[in-house]
Amino acid sequence: MMRWLAAILVLSITSAGAAETINIDSLKLDRLGVRFASVDVVDEQFSRVMPGKVSLPVSQQHMISAPLSGRIVRINVASGDEVASDTVITELESPELLDLQRALLSAAGKYRLDKEAYTRDKTLFDEGIIAQRRLLESRYGYQQSSAALHESRQLLQIAGMSDMEISDLEKQSKLTNRLEIRAGVTGYILQQEISIGDYVDTGKPLFQVGQTNPLWVLVDVPEEQAGSYSVGASVVISGCEDIDGKLIAIARSVDSVSQTIQLRVEVTFNEESIPCLKPGQFVQARFKTKQQLPVFEIPVAATVHHNGQTLVFVKVANVVEAKVVELLSRHGSKVRVQGALNNQSLVAVEGTAALKAALLGMGGGE
Numbered sequence: 001m002m003r004w005l006a007a008i009l010v011l012s013i014t015s016a017g018a019a020e021t022i023n024i025d026s027l028k029l030d031r032l033g034v035r036f037a038s039v040d041v042v043d044e045q046f047s048r049v050m051p052g053k054v055s056l057p058v059s060q061q062h063m064i065s066a067p068l069s070g071r072i073v074r075i076n077v078a079s080g081d082e083v084a085s086d087t088v089i090t091e092l093e094s095p096e097l098l099d100l101q102r103a104l105l106s107a108a109g110k111y112r113l114d115k116e117a118y119t120r121d122k123t124l125f126d127e128g129i130i131a132q133r134r135l136l137e138s139r140y141g142y143q144q145s146s147a148a149l150h151e152s153r154q155l156l157q158i159a160g161m162s163d164m165e166i167s168d169l170e171k172q173s174k175l176t177n178r179l180e181i182r183a184g185v186t187g188y189i190l191q192q193e194i195s196i197g198d199y200v201d202t203g204k205p206l207f208q209v210g211q212t213n214p215l216w217v218l219v220d221v222p223e224e225q226a227g228s229y230s231v232g233a234s235v236v237i238s239g240c241e242d243i244d245g246k247l248i249a250i251a252r253s254v255d256s257v258s259q260t261i262q263l264r265v266e267v268t269f270n271e272e273s274i275p276c277l278k279p280g281q282f283v284q285a286r287f288k289t290k291q292q293l294p295v296f297e298i299p300v301a302a303t304v305h306h307n308g309q310t311l312v313f314v315k316v317a318n319v320v321e322a323k324v325v326e327l328l329s330r331h332g333s334k335v336r337v338q339g340a341l342n343n344q345s346l347v348a349v350e351g352t353a354a355l356k357a358a359l360l361g362m363g364g365g366e
Contacts, residue, residue: 029320034351036315040297041343042336047228047287048329052219052237052265054281060211062185066200067159070094070179077207079192083183089207090181092200100159101175104152108170111145118142187211190279214268215277217245219285220260226250229287235265238284240276243267247287286329295328297336302347303327304356313348313355314341320348322359 070092077089121138124130156166160181168174191208194200217237221229235245249264265285269275277283303325304311310327313320325339341347348355 029351032351032354034313034320034348034355036346037299037302037349039341039343039345039347042295042297047289049238049284049286050219050221052217052283052285054277054279054283055216055218056190056210056212056279057214057216057266060187061190062187062209062211063205064089064181064184064207064209066092066202066204066206067181068092068094068096068100068179069201070096070177070199072194072196072198072200073178075192075194075196077189077192079189081189082187083189083209084186085182085184087183088180089183089189090194092179092181093177094179095177096202097159097179098175098177100152100155101169104149104156104166104169105173107145107149107152111142111149114138114142114145181206183207183209185209185211210279212275212279213271214266215275215279217265217267217277217283217285219263219265220255220258221263223254223259223261226261226263228289229263234288236286236288237265237267237277240267240283243269243276244288245285293338294342295336295338296325296341296345297334298347299349300330300333300335301352302349303335303337304352306356306359310337311356311359312337312339312341313352315346315348320355322355 071094072090072092074091075089076091077083077087083089118135118138118141121130121135125132125135153166156169157163160179161169187209188211189207190210193205193207200206217235219235229247229250231247231250233247235247237243237245245265245267247263248266251262251264254261267277298312302312304313309324311322312325314323323340325337325341328336328338330336
């Protein structure tokens, strides 16, 4: 069958970008199984694939520390658990908590006495029975005891007691040495630093809680290539192709060992979706860049390789031209190319092997 095909083949030696022509009528193209499809014009092109690492933004990392010294008696969560701000994550028994509660009750009692004294002295002063100095002294005592009570309440709040628990303590005077420690923020437990039975000092880290939306992807690029990227550029991350990241910062210093510059990409997820990235995960990133020349997307099957060049077969009127294109990138079953094409071009997507054989002048018996 290739004998008649070679007979109608018109070949010429071409330079890069020129075309070789195959004169075949439509009926014979159908017999060869050649099928053509239009090209897709794309406005953006991807950079080469670069490695990156997913990181938690600094502002979304929260360390939960022990507000008082004591012994851990209960742990309610583990690494990976989702927590709300009011979730009780651990409990500890603390003698210091008893001291703070006693101080509050003492301050509350003194406040009530000083308030009654001031109220009484104000009435006596209004009736002209006592001197103004005595009224000023009782008012000063009342103000001091009010400040002391407010301080005692704040210390218990810092220790982790809620306003309701403090109010119940003042009403019932019932002390407890067990303190419930809450997450304080909504997020995920990233790291657990304690075990049941541990004795912890004030300020000892207990849990690390993180909020995983948005996330950062840190990409290191060679110093000489950093100028090719600008803040605001869109970025596609492997495993998260449905969501575009955004380049938000370019480091101002060069790593002394690798001689690379770090690019910080932010990826924001829909509130109702599960994040497709996790802190610490290694990924691949591709930056979207605007092209000066038009870029076309075609199936991989539409390209053939010959003498170190990439060719596509383009139908022009009643002939087929083999045109040299530059292969830019591949994404699944599609490739992006630049070359002498336009938005009206029809390229062969099936039967390219037969067309290549005709191009090379290959023949055989029918």
